[in-house]
Amino acid sequence: MTGNNPHERYFSAGFCVLVILATFVLIYVVGDLNGRQSERRQQESSIHIETAKEQARRTCVGMNLITTIKCVSEIVQASEDHKLDEQDLVAQQRAAWGTMLGSGVAFLALLATIIGLYYVRETLRATLRAVEDTSEATKAMHAANEIAKEASRPWLKMFTPQDVSLLSVTVETIGKRWGGVHFKVEIKNFGNGPAIGPHLDAVFFDKRNGFNRIEVQKRLRHFVETTGFGAAPVYPGDTALLGENTIFIRNIQENPILEINDMGLMIGVWYGEVGSERWFHITSVYFLKIDENRNISDSHRIPITVENVQYMTEAT
Structure with missing residues (x-):
């Protein structure tokens, strides 16, 4: 039977370990890339805030009060719009990474399922062969019993x-x-x-x-x-x-x-x-x-x- 072959047992164990390691590596890589992207976005957001402040100092200084308020409001609004765009982009990237991670895990699960179905099929085949062998052995035993029965009977x-x-x-x-x-x-x-x-x-x-x-x-x-x-x-x-x-x-x-x-x-x-x-x-x-x-x-x-x-x- 399939389970009695040491090479197949070693291959099955190695494949399972490989699938587990590949899953952890995929999760680690996706998490690492996502973390780096988040860190970069935070740095860009801080830089953008400082840039907006510097732009407000250069542009809005020297104007009257109403013009200054309007200038600062426009710069702040532009900064907020850019921040929202960055947040949307980050959310989209996270969704993309999550989808890719799920697809990778699903692919590995599909491979594991295919391998499992293969071994289940081989096990069923081995079981069928064992049943056929048992049936043939039973027929041979009945035939042997009949031969022994006829050999021990009287013949006049x-x-x-x-x-x-x-x-x-x-x-x-x-x-x-x-x-x-x-x-x-x-x-x-x-x-x-x-x-x-x-x-x-x-x-x-x-x-x-x-x-x-x-x-x-x-x-x-x-x-x-x-x-x-x-x-x-x-x-x-x-x-x-x-x-x-x-x-x-x-x-x-x-x-x-x-x-x-x-x-x-x-x-x-x-x-x-x-x-x-x-x-x-x-x-x-x-x-x-x-x-x-x-x-x-x-x-x-x-x-x-x-x-x-x-x-x-x-x-x-």
């Missing part, structure tokens, strides 16, 4: 099962044949924080309707609504099996989802982190090939893995 990877099979069961109470896909999912935490409450969910979708982000978001909402406590925490570097699961298809004999060669299966895992309302999820998508007997002949995962972050307060 889902290992897709190889033994996905189609089950055909009969529910006696309903009397309908159901189809189910049996699978198991293994997860591993590659992050630096424990994964809290991991739980598994899955849903079928019709490949004929395509697969897009909107479909993913619809399924994610379903995952959020079914969020529970899940399994035990998975710590960094640990692997956990979320158990064997079966997802059923109602009315397997008539369900149109099995009328195509490929059936879509979306498997997702939700998990949270310690001390935060954030919940993360990873999702994998499979296409299951169905044969003419409606058995799974093959399964393969398509190269789509989705990870999303959502706050539980947004999901409720």
Whole structure:
């Protein structure tokens, strides 16, 4: 900042001292000149009085009384007129000197004001730079906090099962044949924080309707609504099996989802982190090939893995 520069501080102090000295010098010079002019006027006035007396002696002596009185009166009147003229001149000179003194002081004050405004401007600029630096430092601190936050969060990877099979069961109470896909999912935490409450969910979708982000978001909402406590925490570097699961298809004999060669299966895992309302999820998508007997002949995962972050307060 401007105040931290020693050269500028010395210059400011020197300029202030110079302005004060210049003001005193100007006042002294004007006062000295005015005093000398007053002294000279007083001397001239005394000389003029003596001259008037001498003139009256030379001019008015030897005249009769009336003429003498008139002569002396004229000389006195002329002396008074000259004295008044001198007084007017002195007053005008004093006014001129006062105006000049005021102008000089005003000029010095103007210089001081200009210098002061310059330093005020530099101070404001330095303050603005400091505010900008603080703002940038705050942004950098927030960015560093976000980086540290992401570095300390859990990161789960889902290992897709190889033994996905189609089950055909009969529910006696309903009397309908159901189809189910049996699978198991293994997860591993590659992050630096424990994964809290991991739980598994899955849903079928019709490949004929395509697969897009909107479909993913619809399924994610379903995952959020079914969020529970899940399994035990998975710590960094640990692997956990979320158990064997079966997802059923109602009315397997008539369900149109099995009328195509490929059936879509979306498997997702939700998990949270310690001390935060954030919940993360990873999702994998499979296409299951169905044969003419409606058995799974093959399964393969398509190269789509989705990870999303959502706050539980947004999901409720």
